[in-house]
Amino acid sequence: MKYLTALVQGFSRVLDRIAGVCLFAIMFLVVLNIITRGIFNHPIAGTYDYVNLLTAAAIGLALAYCAFQDGHIAVSFVMEKLPPKMQAVIDLLINSLGLVFWALAAWFTAGYARSLTANNMVSATSEVPLSPVVYLITLGLVGLGLVLLLRIIESWKRMIS
Amino acid sequence: MTPVMLGLIGIAVFFVLILLRMPIAYAMALVGFVGFSLLVNPQAGFSMVARELYSTFSSYSLSVIAMFVWMGFLAYYSGIGSRLYVFAYKLVGHRPGGLAMATQVACAAFGAICGSNTATAATMGAIALPEMKKYQYDDSMATASVAAGGVLGVLIPPSVIFIVYGMSTEQSIGQLFIAGIIPGLLLMLMYIATIRLLTLRNPNLGPAGPKAGWRERWQALRGGLGEVLAVFALSMGGLFAGWFTPTEAGAVGAAGVLLVALLGRHLNWEGLKSSLLDATRTTAMIMLLVAGAVIFGRFMAVSRLPFELANWTAALAMPPWAVMALILLIYLILGCFIDALALILLTIPIFYPIVVGNLGYDPIWFGVITVLVVAMGVITPPVGMNVFIIKGVAPDVPLETIFKGIWPFLGAIIVCLAILIAFPGISTWLPNLLR
Numbered sequence: 018m019k020y021l022t023a024l025v026q027g028f029s030r031v032l033d034r035i036a037g038v039c040l041f042a043i044m045f046l047v048v049l050n051i052i053t054r055g056i057f058n059h060p061i062a063g064t065y066d067y068v069n070l071l072t073a074a075a076i077g078l079a080l081a082y083c084a085f086q087d088g089h090i091a092v093s094f095v096m097e098k099l100p101p102k103m104q105a106v107i108d109l110l111i112n113s114l115g116l117v118f119w120a121l122a123a124w125f126t127a128g129y130a131r132s133l134t135a136n137n138m139v140s141a142t143s144e145v146p147l148s149p150v151v152y153l154i155t156l157g158l159v160g161l162g163l164v165l166l167l168r169i170i171e172s173w174k175r176m177i178s
Numbered sequence: 179m180t181p182v183m184l185g186l187i188g189i190a191v192f193f194v195l196i197l198l199r200m201p202i203a204y205a206m207a208l209v210g211f212v213g214f215s216l217l218v219n220p221q222a223g224f225s226m227v228a229r230e231l232y233s234t235f236s237s238y239s240l241s242v243i244a245m246f247v248w249m250g251f252l253a254y255y256s257g258i259g260s261r262l263y264v265f266a267y268k269l270v271g272h273r274p275g276g277l278a279m280a281t282q283v284a285c286a287a288f289g290a291i292c293g294s295n296t297a298t299a300a301t302m303g304a305i306a307l308p309e310m311k312k313y314q315y316d317d318s319m320a321t322a323s324v325a326a327g328g329v330l331g332v333l334i335p336p337s338v339i340f341i342v343y344g345m346s347t348e349q350s351i352g353q354l355f356i357a358g359i360i361p362g363l364l365l366m367l368m369y370i371a372t373i374r375l376l377t378l379r380n381p382n383l384g385p386a387g388p389k390a391g392w393r394e395r396w397q398a399l400r401g402g403l404g405e406v407l408a409v410f411a412l413s414m415g416g417l418f419a420g421w422f423t424p425t426e427a428g429a430v431g432a433a434g435v436l437l438v439a440l441l442g443r444h445l446n447w448e449g450l451k452s453s454l455l456d457a458t459r460t461t462a463m464i465m466l467l468v469a470g471a472v473i474f475g476r477f478m479a480v481s482r483l484p485f486e487l488a489n490w491t492a493a494l495a496m497p498p499w500a501v502m503a504l505i506l507l508i509y510l511i512l513g514c515f516i517d518a519l520a521l522i523l524l525t526i527p528i529f530y531p532i533v534v535g536n537l538g539y540d541p542i543w544f545g546v547i548t549v550l551v552v553a554m555g556v557i558t559p560p561v562g563m564n565v566f567i568i569k570g571v572a573p574d575v576p577l578e579t580i581f582k583g584i585w586p587f588l589g590a591i592i593v594c595l596a597i598l599i600a601f602p603g604i605s606t607w608l609p610n611l612l613r
Binding site: 033036075079089093095119151 | 228232421432451563
């Protein structure tokens, strides 16, 4: 269990760090584009595309660590009033439902990425292939699924303890 | 079963799931997918989910959310919030309730460089609460004033909720930002008046602090407010002057705070790293909510529920103000249970066509009113996000004590809301002037 927690935490944290680098890159690129456009009348070609792709990568990659830190907003005032065992059972069911949904979403997002590759889909101005970013979102969803798996195991342990 | 009935069942299932602690974003996406799949087909449902996840995450206009969120965290880690507070309390800290009033001024100013009300409440909570404790402020007054102050961050631009409202309704984000300024300042004044009244009745709620000389005040002004004004003038001024788009304004704002922090040597490597990681976490939370709402919105559209509801409202023999009052009441009730951003995302596709299309209200004015009503939800029991954040900063104060102190501030918001409804020009005058 300890190993699994460390593994999921490590994996989601690495993805989150990459997301942080993407955010910094977006800021840098946009500001540089404004400066070169305003002063030299020469904008950086493809900024719009790069910002789109970097934003998608940043968000996709940050999903899992956000879930690991319980950052996705949930309402808990009803559940807190229930006995701990019942809470564990409901958490197990709800997280299982979440896991099934996000695992399927990851599967179909990967399928969407494959179709983008097959059709040679590229961004509008800089003609960067779109599929790698969609694969990164898939990776983020896989991470999210792993976090949910961890929560299911934790609920199971609470249930039988 | 009719599609409309399925839409209603979908909404009921969504509420059951969130009451069972499923994160709101997951519940919206899951119910949206299942409903869409039942009405169209599962294959179409899955490809819709994959496409919407990608198109929402890669939206150029929404990338600004990440930047404004990061800007707020940069301001927090570089101590701008703290310097703002020092300025505000040197100005009014010597009056009864002065520290609580200073918190409102600092929250409004911090709101000008931060897009999120929770970040505003967290920042000011960490700074103002220890000071108020030192001067023996009543726990209830101290914690509630900070939680309520966070609402100012929603109205004063930049504001993530305004961006999301603008995106959902195809209204100008720049216009919405300008429209929030006067109502934000009005609410700040209402809060200050509330604190004054409360301390007039019972001075023990907020004993007066030491008085600062004008020299000290001037120094504090240069430190705190000067930085904020510089960044605000750069990001919002450049936006209104047409140097860059609203989307670019976020990156300029973040770069501005980073530059100010680095020049003043207020930010180290650890601070920069923490600000980025906090920003990725918050942005992921917001954007998954947006994606979930988009997926849920697809389901609502194919169920035809919003259209039927709009037709039903049009057929009602009620005057427009009564329909508007009913909608605001629904927002007020739902706001007690659902996060402000999620509520806007969930309900705008349903209510916006009624209010703007059928009843003919101004979309910018409706934006300000809606944002203020849902923002009330962040301080009302049982699910008041800002109150929970303040509880996190002050773990020794019971939740009931914080909520007890919230009531007078809620009263101030309701009076402010009534003024904004009675005089729509307060919200629309500035955007019309600068149009």
